[in-house]
Amino acid sequence: MTSQFSLPFTAIKLIDRQHAQYVELVNDLSDWFYSADFDTNSLGAQTEAVVAYALEHFDAEEFLMRSHNYPDYEEHEAKHQKFREWIDGYQEKTASSNVTVEEAQRLLHWLTKWFAEQVKVDDQKLADFLSR
Numbered sequence: 001m002t003s004q005f006s007l008p009f010t011a012i013k014l015i016d017r018q019h020a021q022y023v024e025l026v027n028d029l030s031d032w033f034y035s036a037d038f039d040t041n042s043l044g045a046q047t048e049a050v051v052a053y054a055l056e057h058f059d060a061e062e063f064l065m066r067s068h069n070y071p072d073y074e075e076h077e078a079k080h081q082k083f084r085e086w087i088d089g090y091q092e093k094t095a096s097s098n099v100t101v102e103e104a105q106r107l108l109h110w111l112t113k114w115f116a117e118q119v120k121v122d123d124q125k126l127a128d129f130l131s132r
């Protein structure tokens with residue numbers, strides 16, 4: 001399967017640079033996901049880098065929001081928090097290697113569709129504020 005995941009540009013350099021890096025990691029992961037090498041027992045190891053990068057990116061955005069006294073900080077942070085909580089549960093499962101293919105697909109959903117929606121709505125709103 002060819003890599004097709006992408007994210008819209010926000011026009012804020014730091015955010016777009018990190019999103020581009022994230023897109024690369026997600027596409028590497030989804031190449032593996034749809035390859036013959038896919039194995040649920042390796043999920044924890046295979047998803048470590050992309051999950052860590054997503055979390056690092058949320059921290060960076062939250063720092064940016066706080067340092068600009070962004071008025072919708074709480075709303076945006078709550079979305080990131082939803083992701084963190086889901087990931088915590090997922091990581092507990094991968095630690096005991098009990099992950100099903102359905103859960104792996106659910107992870108891919110959070111990393112792609114959910115993430116892209118969060119960029120389109122919340123990151124764009126932040127970018128509009130920052131470029132005013």
Ligand SMILES: [Fe+2]
Nearest residue numbers: 015061119123
């Ligand atoms: Fe973002």
Ligand SMILES: [Fe+2]
Nearest residue numbers: 061118122123
């Ligand atoms: Fe965000």
